[in-house]
Amino acid sequence: MPPWRLYGYAVASFGLYLPFWAYRLARAHGCRKWSVKAAWALGSLVPPVAAALLYEFNGPPRDDTPSDEAPSDEAPSDDPLTPAARDSPRRAPPALLLLLLLAVCSFSPLSGFYLAPLFLLPIAFAWVQSTINRLARASGLPGKTAVAPMRWWNWAAASIGGLLLVVALWYETPGFLRQLRKIEADAVVASDSDRFELTVPSQHWRRVEAGTIGDDDSELELTGPGAETWAVAYLRPRSETDLDNVIADRKSMLFASGKPLDYRETRRFLAGSDFVPVSTADYELDFGLGTEGFYVVLTAETEDQVIELITYTAEPAAHLDEVRGLVQSFALKPPKDESGEEEP
Amino acid sequence: MKRRVASLLLTLLAGAGVSLAQRGPFADHSWLHVDRHDLAELGIAAAELTVGEERRRELAAEEHPFVDTLRGYSIRVEGRKVRMRKTIARHFLTEEGVREHGNLTLHVRAALDDLYLQHASITTPDGRRRRLDLARAQVVSDVSSNVFTDQFNVVLPFEGLVPGATAVLVAEVVRHEDRWPLPWSLILVPRRPWPVAKFELEMTWSEEDEPVWFSDPDLVDCGREPQGVLRCAARDLPVLAPDPEAASSTDEIPYLIVSEPHSWQDLARSERQLIARSVSDARGLAAVADRLLAGAETDAEKLQRITRFTSDEIRYVSLSHGTSAVAPAPVSRTLERRYGDCKDKVSLFLALAERAGLDAFPVLVATDRRDPARLIAPAWNYFDHLIACVRTGGPEGEVCVETTDPHTPSGHLPPSLYGTVALDLTETGVRPRTLEAPPIVWQIEVEAHNTIPCAGEFTEDLRRQFSGSGAGWLRSLLRSLNPEERDRWMSEDYREVMGQDWAPEVGVTGLDRSDDSVTLTSTTAFGETRTEEMTEYTESESWLRYYTNWFQTQNERLPYALHGARIRSLTSYELCAERTVRFLGAELELLSPFGELRRNYRRIAAGVEVETILELPTRTVEPGELAAFNRFLSRALDQTDIWFSLNEIPESQP
Numbered sequence: 001m002p003p004w005r006l007y008g009y010a011v012a013s014f015g016l017y018l019p020f021w022a023y024r025l026a027r028a029h030g031c032r033k034w035s036v037k038a039a040w041a042l043g044s045l046v047p048p049v050a051a052a053l054l055y056e057f058n059g060p061p062r063d064d065t066p067s068d069e070a071p072s073d074e075a076p077s078d079d080p081l082t083p084a085a086r087d088s089p090r091r092a093p094p095a096l097l098l099l100l101l102l103a104v105c106s107f108s109p110l111s112g113f114y115l116a117p118l119f120l121l122p123i124a125f126a127w128v129q130s131t132i133n134r135l136a137r138a139s140g141l142p143g144k145t146a147v148a149p150m151r152w153w154n155w156a157a158a159s160i161g162g163l164l165l166v167v168a169l170w171y172e173t174p175g176f177l178r179q180l181r182k183i184e185a186d187a188v189v190a191s192d193s194d195r196f197e198l199t200v201p202s203q204h205w206r207r208v209e210a211g212t213i214g215d216d217d218s219e220l221e222l223t224g225p226g227a228e229t230w231a232v233a234y235l236r237p238r239s240e241t242d243l244d245n246v247i248a249d250r251k252s253m254l255f256a257s258g259k260p261l262d263y264r265e266t267r268r269f270l271a272g273s274d275f276v277p278v279s280t281a282d283y284e285l286d287f288g289l290g291t292e293g294f295y296v297v298l299t300a301e302t303e304d305q306v307i308e309l310i311t312y313t314a315e316p317a318a319h320l321d322e323v324r325g326l327v328q329s330f331a332l333k334p335p336k337d338e339s340g341e342e343e344p
Numbered sequence: 345m346k347r348r349v350a351s352l353l354l355t356l357l358a359g360a361g362v363s364l365a366q367r368g369p370f371a372d373h374s375w376l377h378v379d380r381h382d383l384a385e386l387g388i389a390a391a392e393l394t395v396g397e398e399r400r401r402e403l404a405a406e407e408h409p410f411v412d413t414l415r416g417y418s419i420r421v422e423g424r425k426v427r428m429r430k431t432i433a434r435h436f437l438t439e440e441g442v443r444e445h446g447n448l449t450l451h452v453r454a455a456l457d458d459l460y461l462q463h464a465s466i467t468t469p470d471g472r473r474r475r476l477d478l479a480r481a482q483v484v485s486d487v488s489s490n491v492f493t494d495q496f497n498v499v500l501p502f503e504g505l506v507p508g509a510t511a512v513l514v515a516e517v518v519r520h521e522d523r524w525p526l527p528w529s530l531i532l533v534p535r536r537p538w539p540v541a542k543f544e545l546e547m548t549w550s551e552e553d554e555p556v557w558f559s560d561p562d563l564v565d566c567g568r569e570p571q572g573v574l575r576c577a578a579r580d581l582p583v584l585a586p587d588p589e590a591a592s593s594t595d596e597i598p599y600l601i602v603s604e605p606h607s608w609q610d611l612a613r614s615e616r617q618l619i620a621r622s623v624s625d626a627r628g629l630a631a632v633a634d635r636l637l638a639g640a641e642t643d644a645e646k647l648q649r650i651t652r653f654t655s656d657e658i659r660y661v662s663l664s665h666g667t668s669a670v671a672p673a674p675v676s677r678t679l680e681r682r683y684g685d686c687k688d689k690v691s692l693f694l695a696l697a698e699r700a701g702l703d704a705f706p707v708l709v710a711t712d713r714r715d716p717a718r719l720i721a722p723a724w725n726y727f728d729h730l731i732a733c734v735r736t737g738g739p740e741g742e743v744c745v746e747t748t749d750p751h752t753p754s755g756h757l758p759p760s761l762y763g764t765v766a767l768d769l770t771e772t773g774v775r776p777r778t779l780e781a782p783p784i785v786w787q788i789e790v791e792a793h794n795t796i797p798c799a800g801e802f803t804e805d806l807r808r809q810f811s812g813s814g815a816g817w818l819r820s821l822l823r824s825l826n827p828e829e830r831d832r833w834m835s836e837d838y839r840e841v842m843g844q845d846w847a848p849e850v851g852v853t854g855l856d857r858s859d860d861s862v863t864l865t866s867t868t869a870f871g872e873t874r875t876e877e878m879t880e881y882t883e884s885e886s887w888l889r890y891y892t893n894w895f896q897t898q899n900e901r902l903p904y905a906l907h908g909a910r911i912r913s914l915t916s917y918e919l920c921a922e923r924t925v926r927f928l929g930a931e932l933e934l935l936s937p938f939g940e941l942r943r944n945y946r947r948i949a950a951g952v953e954v955e956t957i958l959e960l961p962t963r964t965v966e967p968g969e970l971a972a973f974n975r976f977l978s979r980a981l982d983q984t985d986i987w988f989s990l991n992e993i994p995e996s997q998p
């Protein structure tokens with residue numbers, strides 16, 4: 001199969017095609033039965049991961065594997081991979097690539113985390129396919145490929161996966177594109193409902209999609225400088241809660257999440273407001289294993305809403321000033337009336 | 345012999361009878377006379393006393409109980425004699441009107457006035473007129489505790505009144521202003537809290553007696569005619585309904601004033617002359633002054649001693665007969681009697697102040713007025729009180745003294761006097777002003793010490809201290825109660841805030857000396873408590889909330905005169921030895937144009953101390969600020985719950 005076709009099948013099927021391909025490859029080049037079953041199980045969850053594992057356990061031996069440790073007796077006689085091919089130095093294990101991608105996505109502001117592996121990982125498999133094709137041609141077995149022709153179940157997987165892919169792209173692309181946009185220092189970022197705004201203190205902040213850090217109903221999520229600095233804001237109707245209750249709940253939650261080392265709270269009226277009380281609370285917590293974190297939580301109560309801005313940094317020495325600057329920049333915007341116009 | 349005795353007896357009896365007949369119905373009131381006239385003789389047309397059928401229906405539909413169809417005044421100025429004929433015609437619309445307003449009243453000062461009852465009649469619904477016996481008028485003295493005057497109310501209870509009837513009363517008051525030491529003036533109030541269909545004023549005078557008159561705009565139509573005649577009239581006057589939000593309902597009442605021409609300066613001069621005459625007879629003062637001022641080194645100390653003497657050691661009794669209503673008694677008499685009213689005590693104070701070298705002056709006060717601009721013309725009638733003020737070199741410029749208040753500390757006035765209209769009786773620059781309140785009038789300190797044992801009774805020792813003007817208010821209230829009533833009041837006062845479940849041991853200090861603060865104390869046990877599992881403590885600042893609510897306003901339309909307050913709450917918590925405070929609650933810095941509320945926490949040896957201070961300086965809160973003012977107080981108080989967390993008790997070793 002041409003590598004480009006494999007790539008297309010993999011993306012269009014939302015990765016579901018890859019376990020099929022990897023299974024066939026494993027069958028073609030030696031197979032450990034238990035790994036096949038595991039791959040099928042995993043394949044329904046994260047197809048690229050399943051494919052990578054399947055390949056890893058059952059694919060062609062690595063460069064450092066002696067020829068006499070090749071797959072079992074069940075290896076077909078028309079195995080296009082010669083011992084020489086098995087010794088090819090130009091193969092990158094897909095699992096390794098997958099792990100790299102997972103690591104990148106974990107620390108990256110990019111959301112839609114699974115989209116990156118979906119688009120990038122099949123490249124590794126396509127590369128493997130091109131290697132197999134080249135070896136097959138070299139072995140003089142042009143009709144033999146590591147992958148069987150498309151069967152009906154292949155088409156079913158491709159259709160379902162394709163549908164999932166379309167939905168995912170439709171949902172994730174706007175946020176994904178937004179994630180790629182830089183926020184300039186001193187830029188003003190408004191909440192989703194345009195109820196408040198923050199001034200970003202440096203160019204190290206990115207806006208991320210709701211649910212990336214906090215809950216799906218968050219108003220605003222930002223990632224900041226360093227490895228673990230972020231801000232999440234929530235809005236709650238005043239009819240359901242009040243300032244004291246929100247603060248008490250957050251305090252309970254944070255005190256339960258780690259050993260509290262310090263807690264300080266101040267309250268004032270928001271400057272320029274109609275006596276909107278604002279609480280700013282500092283939490284210093286010990287999460288164990290030498291890990292400490294610093295929260296600065298701002299809570300404001302307007303006539304109709306309670307706004308909570310939770311900021312966190314795991315490196316207070318380096319980033320606490322920036323976090324405080326973000327919190328102090330909090331400013332309310334006039335509520336919009338039902339027509340969407342700002343109330344005077 | 346027997347015939348002579350009998351004859352003598354008969355003569356005596358006849359003479360007595362004649363005397364009785366000649367004494368008339370008001371023999372005890374030589375100023376009250378019956379001088380019967382028909383309406384026609386008085387030049388009053390019966391038709392003027394009615395109201396049209398349509399208007400009557402309108403008034404009935406608006407549920408008015410009665411209407412004054414005519415309030416007429418005919419004034420004749422003859423030098424220092426002023427004759428005023430007053431005509432009141434009242435048409436009754438309901439039984440309620442008859443019940444509550446079927447008596448018509450005239451007010452007189454016996455020392456100045458002669459009252460001539462000229463006509464009283466009713467016209468029944470069917471149009472018949474019946475004359476009333478003027479001799480049935482009742483004379484009632486205007487009585488209040490410790491105030492003795494020669495002012496009377498002459499009341500005519502009208503007979504045979506039913507809805508649809510009209511009562512008419514005509515009387516003439518001849519005021520002998522030559523007996524009165526101040527420039528004469530009359531204040532007429534055309535609008536009433538009930539409908540007035542017609543107001544008429546006719547004033548005449550001879551050329552050399554021309555009075556002056558002033559009126560609130562749009563109240564009456566006045567026109568001066570040649571040959572010394574002024575006529576004013578108004579029809580269907582709106583019912584007077586002073587705004588309940590108004591700081592002074594009197595200021596809300598429009599009026600017409602007529603008087604002899606004079607200025608505020610003239611009035612002040614006349615008043616000063618009266619006081620000077622009183623001070624000129626100061627026998628016995630020297631000894632009192634020497635005793636009072638012995639050892640006093642500073643002006644402040646002298647002022648304090650003089651204030652306490654005149655306020656505390658001269659009790660309040662007012663003998664206001666004749667010109668004594670405005671002229672103070674000689675200082676010697678006040679010292680001898682050891683009683684006097686405001687003007688007597690002020691004269692005494694001024695005399696003592698002069699001996700002490702203090703620059704003191706008298707000040708007239710209109711206790712029911714707040715706006716100097718509402719005094720549209722000079723007149724003594726506005727003022728009902730006299731105080732003294734002393735010029736000082738301090739930043740406040742002057743210190744005023746209320747000599748009739750034995751409860752308020754020196755240097756402070758009762759809260760009710762701040763903001764009232766005053767007239768300095770000085771030689772220059774005399775014009776109405778207000779008695780300005782200092783930045784802080786109410787000083788309240790609440791100190792609560794809470795003992796929270798690990799196991800045992802949770803107790804609170806509470807002290808609530810009032811200083812300054814507030815101390816005077818509280819001291820006056822508590823001194824008026826006997827000890828049992830006082831204890832009951834203090835217990836109920838505590839329970840009103842803390843709940844009815846508690847039985848505090850209450851006490852009070854500072855009632856004896858009027859310059860001291862007044863402190864309410866209480867000790868309360870809140871029951872057994874076990875704190876082993878307590879991880880945090882939270883409590884509402886109940887007393888801060890309670891006292892702050894005194895200063896919220898219900899006004900929505902009119903300005904609110906805020907008398908400044910400083911409320912400080914210091915709450916401490918003493919924990920048992922095994923518990924320590926871990927984290928503290930929120931520091932507060934709540935600022936506004938109206939004042940500020942601040943709080944901070946302090947760790948102390950046995951626990952924690954929370955100090956909260958609310959400061960609201962004296963100011964006028966304008967209508968556009970009222971909602972914001974209340975909102976500031978409400979939202980600030982919402983942040984004042986006390987909170988702190990406690991350490992976890994380590995598990996005990998086996």
